[in-house]
Amino acid sequence: MIWTVSTFCSHLFCYINATLTGGAFPFLRSFTPVVFSSIVVLQPPAMSPSIIIVLAVLTGVTGSPSVATSPAAVDATAHPNSVVEETEIFGWQVSVEKEAEEDAMATGELNPNHYPAQRAAKVVQHYLNVQYGSPFRLFGLHKVHSGNAEDVADSGRKYQLEISVQEIINNTTEKCSAELLFGRAGEQRSSQVQVSCEELLKTSTDAQEDALFRKYQMNQSLLSAENLPDSYGHMEPDHQPLWHLGIVASSSVMLKESTENTLYNMAQVANIIQLASDNKQVKFDCHVLLHEMVSQEIIHWKLLFTWSPPDGVKVLQMEKLPHCHDCKVPPNTN
């Protein structure tokens, strides 16, 4: 007979709520239908008829037919917040789930689902887009598998991460290892990032990029677009590469602006205009809206950038636009 019960332990140690009742059987404190306090897989030393009797008694007492299993506990290792440990208690073999240790400064092993690792991983995403992004290649964060953080004397804090990234346009996923160094607070320095992935550039986008580049170069009239995406999340198919370029260009800003206390995503390309340029690249001026999750602010940036298939996206100028408070005064209503 195997009981599974769910628990989540706090911080450094995991406690099993067990009280001995009329014999050497561990029971669960507050044995109500579903309020357990430990995910415990109990394997009794031997099948014992007394266990069955006690269960029946408890069932009668609580009045609930649904005593035994909590639905979430069947596969103990599936819970993303926890780590499973084996131990032995009162002669019973016990598998116990513990929350990954994490102290207030998020140092040491990180819980991959908690915000410190997630924010660091997002920075890696921005870095990948800066390095490798194009109208046909864009990266999103898929999952953080594990992470570690430590203070580096005089330099800041260093994170090591195992993550999976998703190439959004071709919908492929792959694993990467990354290391990043957040500078000390107050220092005007980009996070330094190193990433290695299995086969990051495995899908060749050369043909598509060349075709698009030629099309942009040969435009009779210079391209422009606004509100990518629009209020409904839509954009014209022809504008999608421009949206991608906006994301890649924005990634330079987001990489530069990111700290351990921020989480950036590009909310919208407010407008993007193609400028005249020489044959080696195409040039764009764009106004982007970045969403910073922690402050919930929408931050406006103007970017001047070039793109060519061999050189990728190069940001020439970036300028943060002032927060237009007056714009928020509501119009006359009713």
Place this chain on the structure above:
Amino acid sequence: TQKKTITNILILTVSTQTEATIFLIAEYDYFKYHPMPEISQWMDQVATDHPDVVTVMKYGQTYEKRTIRLLKIGLDTGEKKKAIWMDCGIHAREWIAPAFCQYFVSQILKAHKTDLKMQEMLKNMDFYVTPVLNMDGYMYTWENNGTRLWRKNMSPGPFGCNCTGVDLNRNFDANWGTIGVSSNCCSEIYYGSRPVSEPEAQAVTYFVGTRPEEFLCFLTIHSYGQLLLVPYGHPNFTAYNYEELMEVGLGAADAIRKVHGMNYTVGSSPDVLYPNSGSSRDWAHMQKIPFSFTFELRDKGAFGFELPEDQIRPTCEEAYSGALHIITYAHDKTFSGAVATAAATLSITLLAVGVTGNSLL
């Protein structure tokens, strides 16, 4: 809408003449974003279409004096019932949230016709669903491209401040003003002049706060991030039933994943997102409403607040699965004897019938 009504009348006329089945062509599109007037009209329509199960209730006013309304859904048993609270659209730019509330309503009404479990739940509980809480803010986001990303309500700033709006989800009386907020009235997380200073927050506080013992669940719907958040937003406070909330939340996340494979992370806000105070979820839990969750729906930043309309359906389907998991759990925990008793009664009745040879016809 007048066109719709005329179309419906025409179809009705033609149908009755030809003795065909009467049906309505113009059905509400749950997979498009709707402006406030359409949502209000939809609420009236739903109540008209299901008078035995649905009533519209007014329970407050926005700053701009709009009436805040909810749909009360449940079977009238004449007895005092337990309740489920769901609100959407506390933050104006999170358009997927009101879309979900509308979908949720349509789904429970659909299930009520055929699903025994839903019928049981509607007998035992009332659902109070507010499709758009921050109506002023929501309407503002529909004005033009420049207003789409507005978050707060529309109260004017305090004296001397040039900016508008309070973050309603920092305005509730739950560790108000302690962490994850700003006293700068231009900030997106400005907490207001005092706890529950805002009429929208007052409406919820009064409606729920005068009957907190009725509520089993308090679900507040937001976007984006794909998260299920449990109380509390303050890192120094742990919910008395934290373990249970995590268990139920993880069960909900599993249910969500089964629909379209999307991962939703479960945890307290200080763990998985950021610390905050004054949230409606925290306030509800402090009223001893046991199952209080914030849903952060799709996506994870690619489109953010401007989630494409072709993602409304899958997002709503998965979120419905998650919400239903929590609601069903809360219901079964409270009414767990009911099913067993009913089943037992049925068995005994059938046995008696069999023994006596009587026919049930």
